Amino acid sequence: MVNMNVNLGGLFMKNPVTTASGTFAAGMEFADFVNVGDLGAVTTKGVSLHGWEGNESPRIAETPSGMLNSIGLQNPGVEHLKDVELPWLAEQGARIIVNVSGHSIEEYREVIYALEDTPADAYEVNVSCPNVDAGGMTMGCDPTMVAKVVGTCRSATLKPLIVKLTPNVTDITEIAKAAVDAGADALSLINTLLGMAIDAHTRRPKLARVVGGLSGPAVKPVALRMVWECYKATSVPILGMGGIANADDAVEFMLAGATAVAVGTANFTNPHASIQVARGIERYCREQGVEDVNELIGGLVC
């Protein structure tokens, strides 16, 4: 028996695999493919206080080994999450990480207040969405702003606080340290890389918003590098993501320093991907004679 339990900054997970926010909704749509209670946790789609409409269509474009999205955090608001999705997830026995968004520091705080008496087990504070004009990445690129948001969220809750970082910065460790100093229990990275795609024939952008966030296997090398950098620069656990499609990918993130991993775009290619990654990590450990999955964390040999 391999020990698969990990502790992500106070969030106990029965295996190191969760879903990347926005790629799995709250799991209901995947119920025909994945028993969400078997995952380490489910991370829900970014939620704001009263809901947002999101951006114009087209909202996605495929790129080689990846995709761009500019969904723009469309969501029906935190009350809907409380009334519908969270009770369902709790019934399935899932650990729940709620991804929290806001246009202002106050909105982040209000969303967390609204979730305090719910089955939400942890918060992932999204200061990294590239697809909204206020909040999101505009905050996540500035260490002072990140510290303010995280500090405010910290004082609003005792639940584990995970801060999700954007890769669209010169030095991610600077932002990571600011988040940790302000009280983050764990870091989550990476959100999508800002990119764009053009149709040469029509001379038009492929996304209505022109720019969007790149995800999928194409971003994996960048994500691994950033997890490695943050692992060396901080002492909190890391939730690694960016292009994870199979167990080997996940193990690579753990070797670079991640305590847990999230499967995102791969859910679109293969709706069973999340649970297959979880089972695959266990198989890897068995085959490699690893008794405790925690041994992999930061185990890079170099």
Place this chain on the structure above:
Amino acid sequence: MLFDEIATVVANQKLGPGLYLMTLKAPRCALEVQPGQFVHMMISTNPSHVLRRPFSVYAADARTELIDVLYQVVGGGTFEMTKWQEGTRTAIVAPVGRGWKPPYNARRALLVGGGVGAAPLYMLCDQLLDKGADVDVVLGAATGECLVCLDRYFDLRKPGLRVLHTTDDGSAGAEGFCTDLAEDALALAARTGKRYDYVAACGPEPMMRIAAGLAKLYGIPCEVSLERRMACGIGACLSCVVDTVDGKKRACVDGPVFDIRELPW
């Protein structure tokens, strides 16, 4: 319930310019798929295509366990598919979406298909005929060579069926657009009192808007099948949203077929 099924290519044949018919062995999908639903197909032979591609099911036969997909080559994914040969395996999430929902007592239906939009109407046509309805089908395409579904409709040979066709260049059938013929048919029906009680349209969006406008003019219930870029194809990612009178809905699971009363057209 949705499932991810391994489907095996049985045939993949060119029918016209950039138009291919793929037959796949997919027992569960063949059994369960309803008219207007689609499959979300992995481009299994090229992993750099991280997204699946949605294709309507053209025909399905539970007995032979086969489904047909008519596809037009428009980009990298569909080009890759042209290379698939007998025995190529891929994965399909099926059966996806809300299909056609004609009034249960529909007696006289008008189906309007533009280009490959003819395919998703075929099972609907068959089903309506089996229920004893009269069905007029109007198919349009750029040229005669592109009217690749026509023979299959004729081959249904069921009472109550009438198939008309147009081409943009007049190389087959009447010259013009399928919506021109649809307009004539609706006008004639109104004059003679043999009114249609259902219109279904599938094809390029401008064409469907015209068809929907006509149905509205004559006060006839109408459904259209919308195409949007899709990532998950199962309702989770909100890539495929459609503006409706009740806010944004997902084309993949709330559609692809929408009643035009739901649309702000």
